[in-house]
Amino acid sequence: MYNRKQDAKPQVISYDRVKSYMLWLIERYGDYSAKTLLQKANLLFKDDKQFNEPALEYLKERGIVDDRRYAERLTMSLSEKNIGANKIKEKLYAKGLSSQIINECVSAIETSDKDYFEKALILKIRKFGEEPIEDIKVKQKALRHLISKGFSYSIANKVIGYSADDDY
Numbered sequence: 461m462y463n464r465k466q467d468a469k470p471q472v473i474s475y476d477r478v479k480s481y482m483l484w485l486i487e488r489y490g491d492y493s494a495k496t497l498l499q500k501a502n503l504l505f506k507d508d509k510q511f512n513e514p515a516l517e518y519l520k521e522r523g524i525v526d527d528r529r530y531a532e533r534l535t536m537s538l539s540e541k542n543i544g545a546n547k548i549k550e551k552l553y554a555k556g557l558s559s560q561i562i563n564e565c566v567s568a569i570e571t572s573d574k575d576y577f578e579k580a581l582i583l584k585i586r587k588f589g590e591e592p593i594e595d596i597k598v599k600q601k602a603l604r605h606l607i608s609k610g611f612s613y614s615i616a617n618k619v620i621g622y623s624a625d626d627d628y
Contacts, residue, residue, distance in 0.1 A: 473508040479515040481505075483524070491530045494520065495556025528565075531557050535565040542579045545569070547610025573615065580611045580619040592623045 471477070481504065482497055492500075494516060501512040519525040531552055538548045545566050552562045584602060593599045599620055606616035 473505050473511065475511040475515060478505055478511040479518060482515055482519055486519075486524060491533060492525065493527055493530050493555045493557055494525050497525060499556075527557055528561055530555075531561045531565045532568075535569060539569045539571060542583050542609070544576055544580070544610030544612065544615070545571075546612070547608075550610065576611060576615050577618060580606050580609075580615050581622060583609060584619045584622075590623075593620050 478501055482501060485497065485500060486492060497519075498512060498516050501515070502509055505512060516525065534552060534555065535548060538551060548569075549562055549566055552565070553559075583606060587605060588598065588602050593602055602620050603613070603616050606619060607613060611619075
């Protein structure tokens with residue numbers, strides 16, 4: 461009933477085809493880290509991977525793929541959300557970026573402990589209410605929640621004991 465694609469002969473894998481695929485991904489979906497782009501190319505062109513790395517190197521040389529630029533954009537985007545520095549680092553590691561780039565980008569974020577305290581307080585109030593937490597089990601649950609969102613133990617502990625009457 462329908463024409464099957466099995467009848468079509470497979471396309472030849474070439475350097476230009478791999479390069480155009482990577483460019484298409486970037487144009488269509490935006491920036492990628494070099495590692496992610498290489499993984500996608502390896503997945504599609506798994507039969508012949510010899511052109512994947514040279515095509516990626518071509519894009520790096522031209523400045524189309526730049527891990528530092530990608531990390532800076534992603535860091536700025538993540539810093540606007542209610543998450544801590546540790547969670548931002550975790551998400552950047554998951555994208556395949558080097559630890560040097562990650563540390564530089566996270567240290568460049570202009571947020572103080574007070575900013576992180578306010579972000580953590582928003583999360584605590586949203587989930588556990590405004591009053592200081594006294595119950596040990598709820599306190600442990602709140603600590604786990606805030607630490608999993610990337611906040612340090614000291615900030616999470618301050619937020620849990622914070623009441624509206626206190627000054628930060």
